[in-house]
Every structure is written in structure tokens, then in C-alpha cells.
Amino acid sequence: MNGWILAIVQTSLLLLCAPLLTGWVKWIKCKLQSRQGAPPWQPYRDLFKLFKKEVVLAESASPIFRVAPYIVFGVTVLAGSVVPMFAIGLPTAAIADVIVLVGFFALGRFFLALAGMDVGTAFGGMGSSREMTISSLAEPAMLMAVFTLAMTVHSTNLASMTRYLLEQPLQLYPSFVFSAMGLLLVAVAETGRIPIDNPATHLELTMVHEAMILEYTGRHLALMEWGAMLKLMIYGMLLGDIFFPWGIADSFAPLPLLIGFLSLFLKLFLLGLSLAIMETGLAKMRFFRVPQYLGLAFILCLLGMLSHVILEIN
Amino acid sequence: MALNLVYLTIVAAFGSAVLPILFCRSTVASKLVAFILLGISGLSGILGGGMALLGKVDISAELPIGLPWLHCHLHLDPLSGFFLFLVSLISLMAAIYGSAYVREYQQGSQPLLPLTLFTGLFVVGMDLVMLADDAFSFMIAWELMSVSSYFLVAYQHQNETNRRAAFIYLLMAQIGGLFILLGYGVLASFSGAFDFSSMQAVELSPAWSSLAFVLALIGFGMKAGIVPLHVWLPQAHPVAPSHISALMSGVMLKVAIYGFIRFVYDLLGNIYWQWGVMVLSIGCISAILGVLYALMQHDLKRLLAYHSVENIGIIYMGLGLSMIFAGTNHLELATLGLIAALYHCLNHALFKSLLFLGAGAILQQSREHNLEKMGGLIKRMPVTAFCFLIGCISISALPPFNGFVSEWLTFQTALQGTILTNHILTALIPISAAVLALTGALAAACFVKVYGVCFLGLPRSQNCAEATETAYGPQLSQILLAALCLFFGVFPTWTVSQIENIAQILLPTGIPMATSHGWLWLTPVSSDVASYGAPMVFLGIGSAWLIVWLWLHPRRKKMEIRIAPAWDCGFGSLNARMQYTATSFTMPIRRIFRPVWFISENYQQPGENAPGGRYELKVGDWAWLKIYQLIGRLLLATAKRAAFIQGGNIRIYLVYSFFTLLFLLWVVSL
Known part of the structure; x- marks a missing residue:
């Protein structure tokens, strides 16, 4: 029973903290680019404002357009609830393994892309087409990385993966290094950050995610935006769980939980910092360069798998 | 009991073929008789097949028909029961759908009679293939299925494309049949008898057994549509009437899979892992090329036909993995792969029939088969749109629908590749899993395209702007199939435990771990390795959606939703031609x-x-351009060369006959 309560607490904390991570990345980026910048809690104000605003629907919008934000947000929350945040051994972790997690993101993306096509403007279709192209290249790379890790830890269950890695003595697996690099590239592509997509742009030639949600207003837009923030946070947690599992609580006692929470805070703080530095240093890539970028991610993951087969299987 | 029901299935299907001839004066009466009997056949087949599968039935029978020294042997076991269930389920749906759908043909130039006659015979053929327990009756039933479906493809023969597609289909079906016959020939020559039980008993040397395997792979692969033997599929499926396309794509391809499983697992028995590698690579190639070709199609039914190639590829991947594990004596994992493949057979039958029936409804109501002319149909045909959406989600392998479960099981099988001692295999199997991931993601892209272009946005043609919802029969069959897609997605544990009955016969082992944690959890290897709680996922998505909606709903009362034109960048009104098309997508x-x-x-x-x-x-299609056209040209050239013996002079022909006689006499005297 404790587990279920903790799972609910964890999911609500995820919901609460996600805007802060996005705000933090934005704030750091502004500082790095010598701009004043909105405070890190600005996304909360934005969401609050959007929830209060009136919804304007396009005349040509169908029910899909109105259902999509709820599905996208709901599925993302569900995906967040199965990823260990600051404790492992939660009952929700058994609902879905990493492959199902990828399936959740794909389901959300499916509806997001349909919503983009719904109104019948060129922008939406453009965004959907690009998003589906990018994701279809990113998904094999991501699963390849997951498979490599799963071969080492003999599980695709996130909680079991983390527990196994915690129990091992600290050692450097060559396959993990490659997979970490590959998964990082995929995470950048999947969360729509520079150099793949620019979350701050509204220029039709470059936008992907923003193009799909261009017609959204009010609470629908708020849900879509919040969903995107959650996704960033979930990917951050995922990278943390797999590659830096130290500090995560494996019992439900208060002290380990506190340590788990603080370590998560620190991990995401650093991850946000490096993301902001990367986004400041890089320029957005031309869309037709993306296949090469994701090809690199796939090759890295493949190398990870091969090095696992060659070096680590005795 | 189960066998009697199956007899009823066949008799009713035969009745639906033949009885309408008696009522040929009245189209309404013949139509009613045909479709009601087809429905009865479907219902009794569902019951009979289901009983055979759930009750682990194992009945043999011998009918005193056929050749004097070779009676017709019949056999019903869980494997045939499972596929009989599939065939009957989809033929029931076709019966519900068809009676309203064929109204279009009643006023047309064609009489309705050939359609009902050959539909009935087609279903009889498929049912008999499942029951056949000797090579002779198997081949008769197989040919009945092939030839009657030829007449269905050629039904609207006034169109040139239909005639051409039907001819290619018949040609390839016959060549495939020949390969299967040769495969049985190898087995029969060693066992000395045509019945399956003596074929099972005989032990073949690795070379002969591999030869029989390759013959069966080509023969059944021709019908199943693996690359590069798939070219008849995208030609034949679009031109047949839509409920027939659903039957052909949904279940006839599965009959080929049934034949392959029966041949390899049951008759050959001793499986080598090299065969598995072959099947796995064929599966990978078919899956990826099928989906890539599907992406570029603009004819809705042709696109769906290419997706059948993709899904057959996924089924072959599961089978290939299963055969690799069976060949290396990891029987539990072999069972898992087989279950994944069979589960995907079930799923593909459901969602592909659903999509073909939906495509037929669109075709009939909008008179458009080109995606580029569609758009905005969700407002004109809401029920079809909703069911089609479920079909799209299922085929894109997204949770919590059925397509996801079987792909997840295939992934889990592939992940256990580390258990193998052959390290090349250990490295290759994850790559096949990556191919599966790419296939799934591209399929999702393809169905976003299909749904977005066809149902969403603004109508791109007058016909689509004026389309109306279909009749109740087609709606009902689509709703039922959509509900089944959800059911088999949400209750995978129960389904897996039933499909396990088949594996227990073919590979004498089961996977007790998969279902040991109750109906909520599916844990194919063990609960530590991977688990999927499909009902929880469904509940989770539902409740997350409900909570958010309830939380936001009260706001709607305070603030009306404002309907306004879409944003047009200030350049004036948008029109349908400004949308993204299937080509640009x-x-x-x-x-x-x-x-x-x-x-x-x-x-x-x-x-x-x-x-x-x-x-x-x-x-x-490269396969068509580079392989088939080349073969066609070569054949024509050889025929031209050979034509020189055709002098037109009767004396020369008499000389030919004389020398042939001499030759034959010599042969006889040897």
C-alpha cells in the first residue's frame, strides 16, 4: 500500500517539478546568452495563464483535435509514473518496461501528429511529417541502446535495471559508454531540443513540435506544453536511472527517500545545465542533416551492442 | 462436438456457395441465403475452432471420398482450431459487412451470383486446408482456395487492371502450389504414404529435410507474400471487392502461415537453426520493405496490401526466432517466439480486416480510392472514422491495442538472444529487433499519413465533401472488429495462455512463467526480466484522461469555446489545396x-x-521491375526461339509425332 501512495506522490511531484526544469534550462540559456531572462518559475505562470484563457477552435477542427491534448498529456503522465524517480521498487514500475515506455511516447506522438494534420493548414502537416520522420529514425536507435543495456542486466524493466546497476561494483562497461552517448543524442531529438528542433522558434522553416501545436489555444495548449515539459523531465530521469543510478532510494524509509530526492534534484540540475550549454553552443541543424545525426546515434548504439557481445560476454 | 461444428461450418459455407443458384431469379433472395449461410458457417467455425483450441481437442476422421486407395483424412487439433477460428471470425464479419456492401453490384453490370458462389467456395477451401490430414486433400483444398479467389479477384473483369492482376495472381498461386506439391513429394517419397501421420514418423537426412524446407518456404511464402514473392499482393488486393480483400489479406495469408507451421513444426519436426536464420532474415526484409513501399502508395487498398507484406514479415520474424531457439534446444524461448508469431496472426487478421472494411466503406461512399482526393471524412463518416482510427493505432503497434502485444512479445524473444552460444547470432538478433523497431515507427508514420490525409483536414474533392456514413451492416462489422482489437490488446495474458495450447503440441513445452502472475500481468520470461500489465495500462490511460478532463471540464461552463477560422498568416482564406498531401507528407x-x-x-x-x-x-517496385519483368522478357524470348519448330506444315508435325512415339517406346523399353 505504501508503494502505491508513494507512486502517486512521485507522479504528482513529477507533474509539479517538470515546468521548473524547463524554466531552469531557459533561465540558464538566457544567462549564457547575456540576456536578462525570465525567472525559472516563469513556465508556472505561463501554464496558469493558459489554463485561464479562452479556447479558440478552428472551424475545420474535428473531435480528434479536442481529444488529442488530453491523450497526449495523459499518456505522458502515465509514462512518467512508470519511470523510477527517486525510489525503485514502486508497484507502478511493473506495469511497463522500457519497450512499453517507448510505446507510450509513440502513442502520444501519434495523436500529436494527427492533431497537427487535423485543421488542414500547411504548418500542421509540415510539423507532423517532420516529427514522424525524426521519430521513426530515433526509435530504432533508442531500442538498440535499451537492448544493449538489457543484455547486460538481463531485464528490460527499469526498476530491475537500476537495482542491478546499483548492486554491481563501480566499473566502466564499454557498451554503456557507447549506449549513453547514443541515448543522449536520441533524447535530444525526441524532446525536440537544439540541434534537432528549436523549442523557442516560430519560424515555419524550422519548427517541428511548435508547428503541430500552432492551432492550439487556452487549456489545450497548456496541456500540450506541459506534456512537452514532462517529456523532457522523463528523459532526464531515464538517463539518470540508467547511467547515474547512485543515490536513488531502494527502500521506503524517510532518509533514503530524502537522499533519493536530493540526488535526483542534483542530477537534473546538472543535466539542465549541460543541455543549456549545448543549446547555446550549437546551431539548429538543417532538417535533412537529421538522418545523419540519428544515424550516428544508431551506430553508437550498435557499437555498444557489438562491444557488449565481443568484450563482455564471457 | 467440435468436429461436428466444423462439418457444419463447411457445409454451411458450401451451401452459401451453391444454394443461391436456386434463387437466381431474385437477387435479394439469393443474397440473403448466401450471406446468412456464410454467417452461420462463420459462427459455427468460431465455436468449433474455439473449442478445439481451448479444449486441446485432438480428433481424427476419415471420409470415404477421394481416391480409392487414399481416403480423405481429416484432423482437428488446437493449431487447426486456432486458424479455423480466424477464418470463421473474418468470414462472419465479411457476411455482416457484405450484404449491404454488395448492393453496389446489384445495379451493376455483373450478376451477383459468381461473387457469392466463389466466396462460399473460397471459405470452404480455406476451412478444408485446416482440416486436411493428408497431402492429397491438402492440395485439393489449397487449389480450391487459390482458384476460387482468382475468380473473386477477376470479378469486375471489365477493367483491364483487374484482369491483369487476376492473371498474375493465378500464375503465382499455381507456381507456389507446385513448390508445395514438390515439398510434400520429398516427404511422401521417404514415408511412402500421403497421410501426415506417416510423414511425421519418417526421419529425413539433413539435406533432404532442408530441401523440403526450402520448397515449403518458397511455396507457402508465395501465398503469404514474403519479399520478393509479394508482387501479386498489391495488385490483387485493391481490385477485389472490399470484403473479399479483407478475407484475402486478413485470413488467406494466414492459411499460408498455417501451412508453413504445419509443414515445418509438425511434419519435418527436427528444426535446424540455420532455417531460423533464413526465415528471420526474410522476415526482416519483408517487414522493412513492405512498410517502406506502403508509405509511398496513394491508393488506399494498395497501401494496405503492402502493409500485409510488412505484417507477414513480422510474423516470419517471430517464427524465425522461434526456429533458431528450437534448433539450439531452447524450447521455452522457441515457444515464446511461436506464440508471438501466432498472436500476430490473430492481430493482423483483426486489424487488417478492419482497415480493409473501412477502406471499402470509404471507397463506396466517396467513390475515391486515391488518398490525394480524400480529406475531412471524419465529419461525414464518424463511425467508420472511429473504427478506422482504432485499426490504425493497432497496426502501428501502440499500447494498449493488440498489435503492440505481439510486437512486444517478439521483442522479448529477440532480447533473449544472449542465451545462444553462437556470438554471430547473438549480435544479429538485436539488429533484427532494431529492424522491427524501425518497421513499427515507419508504420506509425504511414498511418498518421493515411488517417491525417483521409479523415482529417479539409475535403480535397467534391465526392468526399458529399460522402455519407455507410449502412448499418458495414458499421456493425467494423465496430465488432474494433472491439476485438481492444479486447486482445487489453487481455493478452488470457490469450497467450490459450495460444500456448498450440505450442504444447508442436514443441512439447509451454511457458508457465508467462501467465503465472495472474491475468493482470504478462511476464514472458520472468517478472524480473520484463512485465506488461495491459489492463493497468488501459486503465491508466483511461483514468489519466478522465481526471484531466474532469478537472478542466467545469471551466467550459464558465467560458464558451469560440469557433473561429484557422490562422491563415493574414494572407486570406485557406483552401483544401494548401494542405499537406500524402506525397508531401x-x-x-x-x-x-x-x-x-x-x-x-x-x-x-x-x-x-x-x-x-x-x-x-x-x-x-524494384522486385517487379528487376526480377519479374526480366523473367517475363526471358520467357517471351525463349518462346519466340522455340516457335521455329512450329512450321505450319502438317507433314513436319507428323514427323514430330513419329519421333516422339519412337522416343517414348525407347523409354518404356528401358
Whole structure:
């Protein structure tokens, strides 16, 4: 029973903290680019404002357009609830393994892309087409990385993966290094950050995610935006769980939980910092360069798998 | 009991073929008789097949028909019961759908009679293939299925394309049949008898057994549509009436899978892992090429036909993994792979029939088969749109629908590849899993395209703007199939435990771990390795949606939703031609995977007859252009060469006959 309560607490904390991570990345980026910048809690104000605003629907919008934000947000929350945040051994972790997690993101993306096509403007279709192209290249790379890790830890269950890695003595697996690099590239592509997509742009030639949600207003837009923030946070947690599992609580006692929470805070703080530095240093890539970028991610993951087969299987 | 029900299935299907001839004066009466009997056949087949599967029935029977020294042997076991269930389920749906759907043909130039006659015979053929327990009756039933479906493809024979497609289909079906016959020939020559039980008993040397395997792989693969033997599929499926396309794509391809499983697992028995590698690579190639070709199609039914190639590829991947594990004596994992493949057979039958029935409804109501002319149909045909959406989600392998479960099981099987001692295999199997991931993601892209272009946005033609919802029969069959897609997605544990009955016969082992944690959890290897709680996922998505909606709903009362024109950048009103089309949607993918297709692009500058310029894109199939056309040219050239003996002079022909006689006498005297 404790587990279920903790799972609910964890999911609500995820919901609460996600805007802060996005705000933090934005704030750091502004500082790095010598701009004043909105405070890190600005996304909360934005969401609050959007929830209060009136919804304007396009005349040509169908029910899909109105259902999509709820599905996208709901599925993302569900995906967040199965990823260990600051404790492992939660009952929700058994609902879905990493492959199902990828399936959740794909389901959300499916509806997001349909919503983009719904109104019948060129922008939406453009965004959907690009998003589906990018994701279809990113998904094999991501699963390849997951498979490599799963071969080492003999599980695709996130909680079991983390527990196994915690129990091992600290050692450097060559396959993990490659997979970490590959998964990082995929995470950048999947969360729509520079150099793949620019979350701050509204220029039709470059936008992907923003193009799909261009017609959204009010609470629908708020849900879509919040969903995107959650996704960033979930990917951050995922990278943390797999590659830096130290500090995560494996019992439900208060002290380990506190340590788990603080370590998560620190991990995401650093991850946000490096993301902001990367986004400041890089320029957005031309869309037709993306296949090469994701090809690199796939090759890295493949190398990870091969090095696992060659070096680590005795 | 189960066998009697199966007899009823066959008799009713035969009745639905033959009885309408008695009522040929009245189309309504013949139609009613045909479809009601087909429905009865479907119902009793569902019951009979289901009982055979759930009750682990194992009945043999011998009918005193056939050759004097070879009676017709019949056999019903869980494997045939499972596929009989599939065939009957889809023929029931076709019966519900068809009676309203064929109204279109009643006023047409064709009489309805050939359609009902050959539909009935087609179903009889498929049912008999499942029951046959000797090679002779198997081949008779197989040919009955092939030939009657030829007449169904050729039903609207006034169109040139239909005749051509039907001819190619018949040709390839016959060649495939020949290979199967040769495969049985190898087995029969060693066992000395045609019945399956003596074929099972005989032990073959590795070389002969591999030869029989390759013959069966080609023969059944021709019917199943593996690459490069798939070319008849995208030609034949679009031209048949839609409920027939659903039957052909949904279950006839599965009959080929049934034949392959029966041949390899049951008759050959001793499986080598090299065969598995072959099947796995064929599966990978079929899956990826099928989905890539599907992406470029603009004819809705042709696109769905290419997706059948993709899904058959996924089924073969599962089978290939299972055979690799069976060949290396990891029987539990072999069972898991087989279950994944069989589960995907079930799923593909459901969602592909659903999509074909939906496509038929669109075709009939909008008179458009080109995606580029569709759009906005969700407002005109809401029920079809809703069911089609479920079909799209299922085929894209997204949770919590059924397509996801079988792909997840295939992934889990592939992940256990580390258990193998052969390290090349250990490295290759995860790559096949990556191919599966790419296939799934591209399928999702394809169905976003289909749904977005066809149902969403603004209508691109007058016909689509004026389309109306279909009749109740077609709606009902689509709703039922959509509900089944959800059911088999949400209750995978129960389904897996039933399909396990089949594996227990073929590979004498089960996977007790998979279902040991109750109906909520599916844990194929063990709960530590991987688990999927499908009902929880469904509940989770539902409750997350409900909570958010309830939380936001009260706001709607305070603030009305305002309906306004879509944002047009201030340039004036938007029209349907400004939307993204199917061609533009897939342009990035076309550019990335360019060498996969034969592409010819033609752009004409704006001129007098084309004020906006003209863009023409042709996407061809390399297999057709490079292999089949080459074979065709070679055949024609040889025929021309051979024609020189045809002198037209009767004396020369008499000389030919004389020498032939001499030759035969010599042969006889040897």
C-alpha cells in the first residue's frame, strides 16, 4: 500500500517539478546568452495563464483535435509514473518496461501528429511529417541502446535495471559508454531540443513540435506544453536511472527517500545545465542533416551492442 | 462436438456457395441465403475452432471420398482450431459487412451470383486446408482456395487492371502450389504414404529435410507474400471487392502461415537453426520493405496490401526466432517466439480486416480510392472514422491495442538472444529487433499519413465533401472488429495462455512463467526480466484522461469555446489545396531511403495547359521491375526461339509425332 501512495506522490511531484526544469534550462540559456531572462518559475505562470484563457477552435477542427491534448498529456503522465524517480521498487514500475515506455511516447506522438494534420493548414502537416520522420529514425536507435543495456542486466524493466546497476561494483562497461552517448543524442531529438528542433522558434522553416501545436489555444495548449515539459523531465530521469543510478532510494524509509530526492534534484540540475550549454553552443541543424545525426546515434548504439557481445560476454 | 461444428461450418459455407443458384431469379433472395449461410458457417467455425483450441481437442476422421486407395483424412487439433477460428471470425464479419456492401453490384453490370458462389467456395477451401490430414486433400483444398479467389479477384473483369492482376495472381498461386506439391513429394517419397501421420514418423537426412524446407518456404511464402514473392499482393488486393480483400489479406495469408507451421513444426519436426536464420532474415526484409513501399502508395487498398507484406514479415520474424531457439534446444524461448508469431496472426487478421472494411466503406461512399482526393471524412463518416482510427493505432503497434502485444512479445524473444552460444547470432538478433523497431515507427508514420490525409483536414474533392456514413451492416462489422482489437490488446495474458495450447503440441513445452502472475500481468520470461500489465495500462490511460478532463471540464461552463477560422498568416482564406498531401507528407522519408524505390519525378514549368506547373511522381517496385519483368522478357524470348519448330506444315508435325512415339517406346523399353 505504501508503494502505491508513494507512486502517486512521485507522479504528482513529477507533474509539479517538470515546468521548473524547463524554466531552469531557459533561465540558464538566457544567462549564457547575456540576456536578462525570465525567472525559472516563469513556465508556472505561463501554464496558469493558459489554463485561464479562452479556447479558440478552428472551424475545420474535428473531435480528434479536442481529444488529442488530453491523450497526449495523459499518456505522458502515465509514462512518467512508470519511470523510477527517486525510489525503485514502486508497484507502478511493473506495469511497463522500457519497450512499453517507448510505446507510450509513440502513442502520444501519434495523436500529436494527427492533431497537427487535423485543421488542414500547411504548418500542421509540415510539423507532423517532420516529427514522424525524426521519430521513426530515433526509435530504432533508442531500442538498440535499451537492448544493449538489457543484455547486460538481463531485464528490460527499469526498476530491475537500476537495482542491478546499483548492486554491481563501480566499473566502466564499454557498451554503456557507447549506449549513453547514443541515448543522449536520441533524447535530444525526441524532446525536440537544439540541434534537432528549436523549442523557442516560430519560424515555419524550422519548427517541428511548435508547428503541430500552432492551432492550439487556452487549456489545450497548456496541456500540450506541459506534456512537452514532462517529456523532457522523463528523459532526464531515464538517463539518470540508467547511467547515474547512485543515490536513488531502494527502500521506503524517510532518509533514503530524502537522499533519493536530493540526488535526483542534483542530477537534473546538472543535466539542465549541460543541455543549456549545448543549446547555446550549437546551431539548429538543417532538417535533412537529421538522418545523419540519428544515424550516428544508431551506430553508437550498435557499437555498444557489438562491444557488449565481443568484450563482455564471457 | 467440435468436429461436428466444423462439418457444419463447411457445409454451411458450401451451401452459401451453391444454394443461391436456386434463387437466381431474385437477387435479394439469393443474397440473403448466401450471406446468412456464410454467417452461420462463420459462427459455427468460431465455436468449433474455439473449442478445439481451448479444449486441446485432438480428433481424427476419415471420409470415404477421394481416391480409392487414399481416403480423405481429416484432423482437428488446437493449431487447426486456432486458424479455423480466424477464418470463421473474418468470414462472419465479411457476411455482416457484405450484404449491404454488395448492393453496389446489384445495379451493376455483373450478376451477383459468381461473387457469392466463389466466396462460399473460397471459405470452404480455406476451412478444408485446416482440416486436411493428408497431402492429397491438402492440395485439393489449397487449389480450391487459390482458384476460387482468382475468380473473386477477376470479378469486375471489365477493367483491364483487374484482369491483369487476376492473371498474375493465378500464375503465382499455381507456381507456389507446385513448390508445395514438390515439398510434400520429398516427404511422401521417404514415408511412402500421403497421410501426415506417416510423414511425421519418417526421419529425413539433413539435406533432404532442408530441401523440403526450402520448397515449403518458397511455396507457402508465395501465398503469404514474403519479399520478393509479394508482387501479386498489391495488385490483387485493391481490385477485389472490399470484403473479399479483407478475407484475402486478413485470413488467406494466414492459411499460408498455417501451412508453413504445419509443414515445418509438425511434419519435418527436427528444426535446424540455420532455417531460423533464413526465415528471420526474410522476415526482416519483408517487414522493412513492405512498410517502406506502403508509405509511398496513394491508393488506399494498395497501401494496405503492402502493409500485409510488412505484417507477414513480422510474423516470419517471430517464427524465425522461434526456429533458431528450437534448433539450439531452447524450447521455452522457441515457444515464446511461436506464440508471438501466432498472436500476430490473430492481430493482423483483426486489424487488417478492419482497415480493409473501412477502406471499402470509404471507397463506396466517396467513390475515391486515391488518398490525394480524400480529406475531412471524419465529419461525414464518424463511425467508420472511429473504427478506422482504432485499426490504425493497432497496426502501428501502440499500447494498449493488440498489435503492440505481439510486437512486444517478439521483442522479448529477440532480447533473449544472449542465451545462444553462437556470438554471430547473438549480435544479429538485436539488429533484427532494431529492424522491427524501425518497421513499427515507419508504420506509425504511414498511418498518421493515411488517417491525417483521409479523415482529417479539409475535403480535397467534391465526392468526399458529399460522402455519407455507410449502412448499418458495414458499421456493425467494423465496430465488432474494433472491439476485438481492444479486447486482445487489453487481455493478452488470457490469450497467450490459450495460444500456448498450440505450442504444447508442436514443441512439447509451454511457458508457465508467462501467465503465472495472474491475468493482470504478462511476464514472458520472468517478472524480473520484463512485465506488461495491459489492463493497468488501459486503465491508466483511461483514468489519466478522465481526471484531466474532469478537472478542466467545469471551466467550459464558465467560458464558451469560440469557433473561429484557422490562422491563415493574414494572407486570406485557406483552401483544401494548401494542405499537406500524402506525397508531401512522405517526402522526407522518400529522400532518406531513396535507393529503396524506383522513383521517377517529373516537373513541368507553368505553361498554357498547366497554369500552376505540373508535378508527377512515380514510385515503382524494384522486385517487379528487376526480377519479374526480366523473367517475363526471358520467357517471351525463349518462346519466340522455340516457335521455329512450329512450321505450319502438317507433314513436319507428323514427323514430330513419329519421333516422339519412337522416343517414348525407347523409354518404356528401358
